[in-house]
Amino acid sequence: MMLAMQADAVVGAIKQYAAKAELDLRATTEFEEVVDQLSGLMEAVGTAYRLDKKDAERRRLHFLQAKLSGTIVEQMFKPFFDSGAMIKAACDKALREIAEAINQLGDKAAHVPAALERDAATWESASSTIGGFTVEINGVSKLEGWTGKSAESYGNASKVQAGASTELSGVASAVANALGAIACFNRAIFLECRQAIRRATVDTMAATATGGGLYSRTVKATKILARLLDEIAKATNNPDLAAASDELQSQIAATRNSPALLTPEGWPSGGSQHGVNPSQTNNVPGAGGGGAPR
Structure with missing residues (x-):
């Protein structure tokens, strides 16, 4: 079915991208951890x-203490x-852009992992429930003591039903x-963002410790923030x-809007047997094992 193919395509795309971007798909990171790191x-x-x-x-105070005119010093x-x-304004702008990027990520994905799980x-x-029906259907596909065209029709229909249940279970x-x-994948992105923000925090603290010339700490911090913004965007x-994910969600929605698709009561009898009543109904085994009219 198309839904199963799309599902497999999504899994493949995620694995391929994760390998290329070196994302850890085993991550358990929550979005709140990203927010906490951003605060730091x-x-x-x-x-x-x-x-x-x-x-x-x-x-400035050093020059004032040197008895220079206050006007000259100012x-x-x-x-x-x-x-x-x-x-400072440039640094604030960069920090706002990062905060906005993280907020957008939160609005879009903070709730996603738990909901998807x-x-x-x-x-x-x-899948497990439908798979159980396969076993049941196979168990009654050929009733002992029932023969004739009706038994054959029933057996053919049962095979179709068993195949349908197997397919639906797989879907x-x-x-x-x-x-x-x-x-x-979403948790892996959270982890990647958290680690990138942590690296930026460590680099900023290192720049703060070294000091330097004219507002050098803030200049270095602004450059670090610009690099971080690129990392978050990537x-x-x-x-x-x-x-691919949107297409999967669309097909899932379509499936949910087709009530008969995932309910055994709505499965077809299948193929040429669809809508065909058994031709013999008077030779079905009764409770005691012998034939009993119906």
């Missing part, structure tokens, strides 16, 4: 700017502080696997995979 980065960037500003104030340091304000469990349960299992893979944007 914001704090590190704030510390970098505060230390830069403190250095600038200290230099004129000397105005370009310095103006540049610092522009550097619940859906996957439902489909897996359906449900394939969908469960695909939904589980998408959940794992981790979260995969149009091909998104299209």
Whole structure:
């Protein structure tokens, strides 16, 4: 069925992309962990700017203590502080863009892994249930003591039903696997973002410790944030995979809108036997094993 093929295609696309991007599909990361890591980065960037500003104030006070005219000192340091304000604005902009990217990821995917895992469990349960019908159908496909055309018709119909149940069980299992893979993929993206933010945090803290020239800590932090934004974009944007996932969801919705598809009561009798009543109904084994009229 198309649904099973699409499910397999999604799993294949996820594995291929994960291998190429070195994503860990065994990740158990929750979105809240990404948010917590981002808070740590914001704090590190704030510390970098505060230390830069403190250095600038200290230099200004040094000149004032050298008995230079306050007016002259202010004129000397105005370009310095103006540049610092522009550097801070650029850093704030980069931090806002990162926060927006993470917020968008959260709006789109924070709830996804848990929801998909619940859906996957439902489909897996359906697969198991439908698979059980296969065993039952095979068990009654040929009743001892029942012969003739009606028995043959019943046997043919049972084979079709058994085949249908096997196929439907496979479809449900394939969908469960695909939904589980998408959940794992989302957690892998969360992990990738969290690790990227952590690296940026560590780099910012290292830049803060070294200090340097004119608002150098904030300048370095801005460059680190720009690199981080690229990493987040690469981790979260995969149009091909998104299209495959959307198509799977569309086919799942279509399946759910066809009530007979996954209910044994609605299965067809199949092929040339569809709608054909058994020709002999008076030779069906009774409760005691012998033939009894019906």
